[in-house]
Amino acid sequence: MINNAGIVRTARFDEVPYEEYQRHLDVHYFGALRVCRAAWPHLLKSPAGRVVNTISQAMLGNPDMSHYGGSKGALFGLTRNLAVEGLAAGVMVNAIAPGAGTRMAEASADSLSPEVMEYMRTQLRPEHVAPVAAYLVHPDCTVTGEVFNVAGGIVNRLALVNTVGIHDPSLTVDTVAERFDEIMAISPDAMPQVVAPAEVPASS
Numbered sequence: 001m002i003n004n005a006g007i008v009r010t011a012r013f014d015e016v017p018y019e020e021y022q023r024h025l026d027v028h029y030f031g032a033l034r035v036c037r038a039a040w041p042h043l044l045k046s047p048a049g050r051v052v053n054t055i056s057q058a059m060l061g062n063p064d065m066s067h068y069g070g071s072k073g074a075l076f077g078l079t080r081n082l083a084v085e086g087l088a089a090g091v092m093v094n095a096i097a098p099g100a101g102t103r104m105a106e107a108s109a110d111s112l113s114p115e116v117m118e119y120m121r122t123q124l125r126p127e128h129v130a131p132v133a134a135y136l137v138h139p140d141c142t143v144t145g146e147v148f149n150v151a152g153g154i155v156n157r158l159a160l161v162n163t164v165g166i167h168d169p170s171l172t173v174d175t176v177a178e179r180f181d182e183i184m185a186i187s188p189d190a191m192p193q194v195v196a197p198a199e200v201p202a203s204s
């Protein structure tokens with residue numbers, strides 16, 4: 001199942017009417033959620049239940065997209081949680097964050113330069129995105145809870161990591177300030193946040 005429906009309108013945070021936040025949540029979050037709820041019992045029974053939700057890099061921060069990006073962030077959270085719930089039954093739930101010169105991109109043309117629009121129209125084609133969505137719903141795909149950025153032939157994984165950080169049971173504000181570089185540092189030991197089976201405690 002691929003949830004792809006989407007809308008966008010760009011506006012500054014303090015100018016977006018509340019109704020527009022609701023509309024973006026209704027289409028992106030509740031739209032995908034309702035389809036997932038209807039399909040879920042069938043996906044659980046299927047030998048190859050696969051879901052792909054369409055999210056956006058805007059959830060990580062784009063100018064004038066707080067309503068759009070926020071609703072895609074909500075769908076990202078749903079994706080991860082369904083990935084956890086579907087794990088035992090083998091239902092794989094992933095997301096793509098596409099970039100393509102579509103009707104939606106045309107609708108945002110006012111906020112993009114003519115050069116960027118031309119690049120999107122000619123170089124970032126929807127047919128560059130479709131193969132990744134198709135792969136993720138194929139029975140051979142066994143990853144879950146992942147996000148892939150897809151645009152113009154580029155495909156990469158958006159990885160979430162927990163840094164090693166610090167552990168200090170007598171933590172103070174001063175400690176946080178003094179050790180902030182350690183909290184921030186992404187060392188080779190940083191732990192990617194993956195959806196994986198919970199460890200079963202050894203029976204006694």
Ligand SMILES: NC(=O)c1ccc[n+]([C@@H]2O[C@H](COP(=O)([O-])OP(=O)(O)OC[C@H]3O[C@@H](n4cnc5c(N)ncnc54)[C@H](O)[C@@H]3O)[C@@H](O)[C@H]2O)c1
Nearest residue numbers: 004005006007027054055056057098099100102103104105
């Ligand atoms: N084009 C991009 O660069 C880009 C970037 C990031 C994310 N996305 C996401 O990709 C997905 C596809 O968008 P696109 O770029 O092909 O745009 P598009 O406008 O060409 O396609 C969006 C489709 O969603 C449908 N839709 C909108 N509201 C709906 C509703 N309530 N119920 C059913 N269908 C509805 C529209 O009719 C349209 O067919 C969207 O979720 C969008 O947010 C696109």
